[in-house]
Amino acid sequence: MSQFGTTDIVSGSETPPYSGASYQDAQDDNTHPHSSDAGAEKFSAGSGSESHTESSRSDDEDSQAKTKMVDNITILKYILDSLSGRDKLAKIIKYALDILKLFIEKSKRNLTVLDPSVLTYYTKILKNLTVKVALRHPITVIKVLLLSLLRNFDKKIDFISQQLSTFRYILRFGGTPFRVCSFLGKFNKTRKCNFQIDQIKKIWFNEASLREFLDLYYGIFDELDLLYKLKIWTNKSFYSFVSRQESLAWQYDILLSLKDHWLNLQSLQKRQLELEVQLKVQNNALLLSPILMHQAHKDDGSQSPIRKQLLNDLNVNNDAEVLIHKQLKAIKDEKTLVYLDIARLSFDCMANTSDILNLKTPKGTYAVLSLGSGLTGLVKLWITTKRSLCSSKD
Amino acid sequence: MTSDPVNTNISSPTLTDRNADESWELLKREFNTLFSNLKTDSKEEGNFTDNKGVIAKKPIVLQDNDDSDFTQNQGKVATATSTTSDRSFKRTLGSIEMKKRYVKKNCQAKFVFNTLEGKEVCSKILQHTLGLLSLLLLTRKIRLLNFSSKLRLVIQQLSLFRYYLRFGNFAINLYKIIKRFRWLREMKKLHYKDQSILFYFKNFRFFDIIEAFYNLTDELILFHKLQSMFGKKNTSHANTNRLMTFVKEQHYILWEVLNILAINKNIEQWRQLIRDEIYLSIYNTSGNAIKEYELKYKLPTNDKVNLELRKNNITLDFYKIILNLLSNLINIKGKRDKYNSELAYEIISVGSGVTELLKLWNRAKVTSANEHTSAV
Numbered sequence: 001m002s003q004f005g006t007t008d009i010v011s012g013s014e015t016p017p018y019s020g021a022s023y024q025d026a027q028d029d030n031t032h033p034h035s036s037d038a039g040a041e042k043f044s045a046g047s048g049s050e051s052h053t054e055s056s057r058s059d060d061e062d063s064q065a066k067t068k069m070v071d072n073i074t075i076l077k078y079i080l081d082s083l084s085g086r087d088k089l090a091k092i093i094k095y096a097l098d099i100l101k102l103f104i105e106k107s108k109r110n111l112t113v114l115d116p117s118v119l120t121y122y123t124k125i126l127k128n129l130t131v132k133v134a135l136r137h138p139i140t141v142i143k144v145l146l147l148s149l150l151r152n153f154d155k156k157i158d159f160i161s162q163q164l165s166t167f168r169y170i171l172r173f174g175g176t177p178f179r180v181c182s183f184l185g186k187f188n189k190t191r192k193c194n195f196q197i198d199q200i201k202k203i204w205f206n207e208a209s210l211r212e213f214l215d216l217y218y219g220i221f222d223e224l225d226l227l228y229k230l231k232i233w234t235n236k237s238f239y240s241f242v243s244r245q246e247s248l249a250w251q252y253d254i255l256l257s258l259k260d261h262w263l264n265l266q267s268l269q270k271r272q273l274e275l276e277v278q279l280k281v282q283n284n285a286l287l288l289s290p291i292l293m294h295q296a297h298k299d300d301g302s303q304s305p306i307r308k309q310l311l312n313d314l315n316v317n318n319d320a321e322v323l324i325h326k327q328l329k330a331i332k333d334e335k336t337l338v339y340l341d342i343a344r345l346s347f348d349c350m351a352n353t354s355d356i357l358n359l360k361t362p363k364g365t366y367a368v369l370s371l372g373s374g375l376t377g378l379v380k381l382w383i384t385t386k387r388s389l390c391s392s393k394d
Numbered sequence: 395m396t397s398d399p400v401n402t403n404i405s406s407p408t409l410t411d412r413n414a415d416e417s418w419e420l421l422k423r424e425f426n427t428l429f430s431n432l433k434t435d436s437k438e439e440g441n442f443t444d445n446k447g448v449i450a451k452k453p454i455v456l457q458d459n460d461d462s463d464f465t466q467n468q469g470k471v472a473t474a475t476s477t478t479s480d481r482s483f484k485r486t487l488g489s490i491e492m493k494k495r496y497v498k499k500n501c502q503a504k505f506v507f508n509t510l511e512g513k514e515v516c517s518k519i520l521q522h523t524l525g526l527l528s529l530l531l532l533t534r535k536i537r538l539l540n541f542s543s544k545l546r547l548v549i550q551q552l553s554l555f556r557y558y559l560r561f562g563n564f565a566i567n568l569y570k571i572i573k574r575f576r577w578l579r580e581m582k583k584l585h586y587k588d589q590s591i592l593f594y595f596k597n598f599r600f601f602d603i604i605e606a607f608y609n610l611t612d613e614l615i616l617f618h619k620l621q622s623m624f625g626k627k628n629t630s631h632a633n634t635n636r637l638m639t640f641v642k643e644q645h646y647i648l649w650e651v652l653n654i655l656a657i658n659k660n661i662e663q664w665r666q667l668i669r670d671e672i673y674l675s676i677y678n679t680s681g682n683a684i685k686e687y688e689l690k691y692k693l694p695t696n697d698k699v700n701l702e703l704r705k706n707n708i709t710l711d712f713y714k715i716i717l718n719l720l721s722n723l724i725n726i727k728g729k730r731d732k733y734n735s736e737l738a739y740e741i742i743s744v745g746s747g748v749t750e751l752l753k754l755w756n757r758a759k760v761t762s763a764n765e766h767t768s769a770v
Contacts, residue, residue: 073566073570083508083513086510086559089562152625159620160620170517170552171513171555174516178504230544230547
């Protein structure tokens with residue numbers, strides 16, 4: 001029966017032998033806007049804080065972490081085995097292809113500006129190509145070959161870009177039921193507390209609820225968008241509404257995340273300043289201590305035990321200083337991640353703003369900005385993965 | 395108390411008592427500042443005192459006002475209602491248990507769904523269920539052309555999605571093989587100059603090589619699918635078709651070999667499990683007898699529940715591999731163009747997906763239980 005012959009293209013092979021897909025993925029809610037950065041964001045946030053925490057564990061663990069080397073290919077494998085990593089890589093490839101397509105289109109336009117049929121002509125030449133001709137004029141043949149490839153290349157790139165976009169949509173798909181469940185839980189809680197205003201305020205009027213609401217809002221439209229792409233529904237006017245709402249939801253989410261990261265950065269800077277002051281104070285105290293020690297040796301009997309203890313601590317125990325240095329390092333590392341996050345969100349914000357406001361930007365602006373976002377996201381993911389792999393015991 | 399600057403030059407030859415007292419006062423003040431800073435920190439950051447180790451552990455995150463956990467809240471409700479009447483208390487407890495279970499299951503589902511494996515398995519089940527549905531629609535002769543075309547598109551996209559999820563492993567496998575090869579060459583140069591080429595064969599894992607080839611064919615098939623989707627006219631090219639048929643055949647064979655290797659591993663796991671079960675039963679019956687074997691044999695799990703869970707996982711793994719082998723046999727034989735075989739293929743594939751999902755579910759259960767324990 002030939003009717004099954006058509007199913008050949010859809011015959012996906014069986015589940016492959018995954019080796020490293022970890023449940024760390026489960027920690028991240030891979031439900032984010034176009035870039036699906038929430039997944040990465042949460043993944044990295046988790047890992048980031050983990051590394052921050054790890055940095056101040058016991059000395060044994062720390063020394064173990066320091067000595068452990070992680071191969072780049074191991075990190076790449078780890079990233080490839082995570083949802084956020086796959087999403088990031090797909091995003092980078094997609095927008096890199098979009099930029100490449102723009103270049104090709106430009107060069108094609110330059111070629112065909114004088115003679116529109118030049119590419120067709122070259123293709124015809126290639127059809128009559130013999131080995132003899134190829135050997136006689138190799139460079140010309142290569143040029144013609146490249147030009148004829150250009151004919152379909154941009155279309156192929158466009159097709160692959162679309163496919164990657166759909167892949168990323170499917171990757172994000174399916175998070176809405178969980179968010180709805182979470183919301184239902186909150187509704188139940190509100191019902192249970194007999195709609196008391198205090199309780200309602202406590203349950204609903206906070207940032208977590210706002211974020212959950214935005215996630216749900218975005219998730220619904222994102223999933224509707226995918227269903228349109230899969231031609232499950234085909235109402236164009238509704239689609240334009242859906243796509244508009246999706247962009248808006250993403251923008252709100254970006255702004256909220258930007259605010260969070262900004263506040264986080266402020267608190268980190270404050271903490272860093274405090275630690276630096278502490279360190280300075282401690283160093284001054286250490287400079288003073290030999291003078292006092294000298295005095296202490298002179299009249300040993302007349303000293304109080306507290307004074308003796310303090311002096312002894314100052315001279316013998318340098319753990320506090322080491323600890324402060326460790327904390328400072330952890331804060332600096334954390335700050336790097338926050339800077340990367342802010343950069344990524346800024347790229348996303350700029351790209352999405354041009355989309356929302358229908359700004360007349362030069363061609364490829366969206367692709368360049370999104371590529372920037374993808375790259376910063378990947379760098380962050382790389383750093384966090386490296387840290388988590390370095391600090392892992394096995 | 396003096397505010398005069400203190401000479402802190404330690405190389406100063408003359409040190410008077412007054413200077414020493416001033417230094418002492420200054421040092422005291424420095425300490426006071428230091429401790430007051432630490433106290434402020436501990437107050438700001440929550441519930442720990444001046445333990446510096448704890449300060450370092452505390453991640454700097456912005457806390458939200460919503461500190462009410464859903465499950466915790468359920469507990470509070472239970473306590474509140476317990477004062478009213480016994481009957482209502484029992485009922486509430488029952489509902490609390492149900493809700494806790496519901497929340498737990500919800501978390502587990504989230505756990506499974508938010509992993510690469512989980513996504514792959516879910517899309518596999520969906521893809522083959524839809525395939526089954528489209529086949530059933532064909533037999534019923536229901537004229538839903540529009541619906542069938544939509545189904546086909548969704549199935550096609552899901553299939554591609556799974557290929558994309560697997561894409562990229564070949565490069566990593568190849569890199570690892572090359573790295574291993576280089577290392578072996580160095581080793582051979584250094585220590586084993588007399589060894590023959592068999593040295594290389596002995597040191598490569600058969601599974602790795604098969605896996606690399608499998609990934610290669612998998613990626614080639616993806617490219618072919620993309621190409622055929624892009625322009626259907628080009629696919630009729632005889633050479634491409636012949637090549638792709640060959641690649642697909644290799645792909646199916648390699649998958650079969652991988653499954654056979656997996657079943658071998660599964661059998662080993664079974665053996666280990668039986669050994670552990672025997673060990674556990676002996677351990678439970680006589681504690682003294684085990685002391686003799688304590689050094690020789692180490693039980694990885696001393697818990698019976700864990701052993702049961704492991705048993706479940708191994709059983710599910712076994713079923714999955716068997717189902718994979720069966721479905722792949724249909725591919726190897728090239729019988730997919732026959733209706734009954736196609737139907738059998740889809741059913742077996744759904745079965746394989748479900749068993750794998752169950753296995754992931756079990757794993758999620760363990761992970762969430764561990765997380766809960768560590769949280770407590």
